[in-house]
Amino acid sequence: MVLSDLEKLIMRLEHTHTSLSGEEGTEEEFLGDGLGKHRAECVRQTDAVRAAMRHRGELARSAGGLRTPDGIAASAQVRRELRELEHYAVALRKAHDKEK
Structure with missing residues (x-):
């Protein structure tokens, strides 16, 4: 997988995170409402992709x-x-769409 593919995945996860939250925020901020678990998990997954990119480079x-x-x-x-x-x-996107 080339770097541009990794960057696209990060952008998709960040877009999902932003569209779920309507804004950027921290995991703790997201836990207070109905979609909080989905939002917090998206934050964790975005961080995991970034960590995977760093790990691969190292x-x-x-x-x-x-x-x-x-x-x-x-x-x-x-x-x-x-x-x-x-x-x-x-x-995550399907779960979000169902809850709308």
Whole structure:
């Protein structure tokens, strides 16, 4: 998965977060209303994507690049995690649409 794909995923999660909340906020601020759990989870997932990007970069640097066996394994692990997050983002959007 290339960086632009990761950035697009982050933007989608942030858009979901913003559209659910109507504004940016913290997890604690979101827990006070009906969609609070969805909003808080979206914040956590957005943070998880950012952490995965940082982790992939760190692994690639320490492994000598993404084309080494360790770098390829690190990239594969991050891609698996990001696919799970993408599925979550879709489920979150569907849950939000049902509650409207």
